[in-house]
Amino acid sequence: MPEGFKPKDKPWIQVEGATTEELIAQIDKYPSGAFSWYRNDEGKPTVEMSNSTKIEISPNGAIRVHGDVEITHSNGSVEKRATITALCRCGESANKPFCDGSHKKIEWKE
């Protein structure tokens, strides 16, 4: 979706390049869970936490966390994630701590 996402630009999500519904549909398709969305008029969603978490190390790629996680960022902000979260382990992601697929571009090997 090049009109809404321009990976070489900063910021690389161009909200004026697509409708809200188009951006939501695209974000919902992204398999790593690195992106999420909420409507300003509804507030941030509440994430129900469960007790089960599975961690998978992808060959030559991300650390995939299956389950609910609470991430405390270096600035102290706390983010809750549900379902699946892909964390970068190659060090090249522009969206750390999340994987943005950069490991494929640099052909990173474990």
Ligand code: FES
């Ligand atoms: S592991 Fe995917 S960008 Fe680093």
